[in-house]
Amino acid sequence: MSIAQVIKIVNEMEADGIVDRYAIGGAVGATFYLEPVATLDVDVFVAFRQQPAQTLISVRPIFDYLTARGGEVEGEYVVIAGWPVQFLPPTSPLVEEALIEAVTVDVEGTPARVFTAEHLAAIALQTGRAKDHARLLQFIEAAAIDAERFHVVLRRHNLLDRWRTFGRKFLKGES
Amino acid sequence: MTFDIQRVIESKRAYRRLLAQRPVAEKLAMLDELRDRTRAIRAAAARLEATAVRESPPEYRSQPPKD
Numbered sequence A: 001m002s003i004a005q006v007i008k009i010v011n012e013m014e015a016d017g018i019v020d021r022y023a024i025g026g027a028v029g030a031t032f033y034l035e036p037v038a039t040l041d042v043d044v045f046v047a048f049r050q051q052p053a054q055t056l057i058s059v060r061p062i063f064d065y066l067t068a069r070g071g072e073v074e075g076e077y078v079v080i081a082g083w084p085v086q087f088l089p090p091t092s093p094l095v096e097e098a099l100i101e102a103v104t105v106d107v108e109g110t111p112a113r114v115f116t117a118e119h120l121a122a123i124a125l126q127t128g129r130a131k132d133h134a135r136l137l138q139f140i141e142a143a144a145i146d147a148e149r150f151h152v153v154l155r156r157h158n159l160l161d162r163w164r165t166f167g168r169k170f171l172k173g174e175s
Numbered sequence B: 001m002t003f004d005i006q007r008v009i010e011s012k013r014a015y016r017r018l019l020a021q022r023p024v025a026e027k028l029a030m031l032d033e034l035r036d037r038t039r040a041i042r043a044a045a046a047r048l049e050a051t052a053v054r055e056s057p058p059e060y061r062s063q064p065p066k067d
Helices: A003-015 A026-031 A060-067 A093-100 A117-127 A130-141 A147-156 A160-170 B005-020 B024-051
Strands: A019-024 A042-048 A072-074 A077-080 A083-088 A103-107 A110-114
Touching: A003 A019, A003 A042, A003 A060, A003 A077, A003 A083, A003 A110, A003 B024, A019 A026, A019 A093, A026 A042, A026 A130, A026 B024, A042 A093, A060 A072, A060 A077, A093 A117, A093 A147, A103 B024, A117 A130, A117 A147, A117 A160, A130 A160, A147 A160, B005 B024
Parallel strands: A019 A110, A042 A083
Antiparallel strands: A019 A042, A072 A077, A077 A083, A103 A110
């Protein structure tokens, strides 16, 4: 019952060609850079292998692969090693870029691919729920993002206005 | 121990920084534990909700009953 086991299984799934590429996002991704952030599920972003005549993306191959290895489907989730895991396609150019530029981190001998801190922060800004704002503030307070790289990402994805609004609202008095 | 709020805030920040610097494997193991605790709290809260005794509010009339 551990996230480490989830990472191992997702690595195997990628090695077996079920998905082209995966990267961990959400609260679990943020935990690679910040203090642990309590969460009940794991968000795994995946690039799917597109079949020639396929127009709709299907998570069926992932579900079939994982249920054959003991995973259980619960709604939108597959429960692996006790953790509900949600497999998400990149839904915006920002998330697509985050998936391409994700970095590999060694977790006690197991490689884990995770979004960069700058992409996690930009996605939090773009998503914009209260908990995303809280996460973005954590990234800033922990000085976990490279300001220059972050601004390049924001500019590329037209998020500078939103960033200025966020700053006026939450970063008054911050140096 | 102090009740100086600024020192309390700074101490919390320092502790969070300390946690953030722990090895990733250790932080992921903490997530496992945090999740177990969150689930236990939620289950306990749900049990409490199910067994709570509630008093129905009295019915107020804005108009007198018709005879």
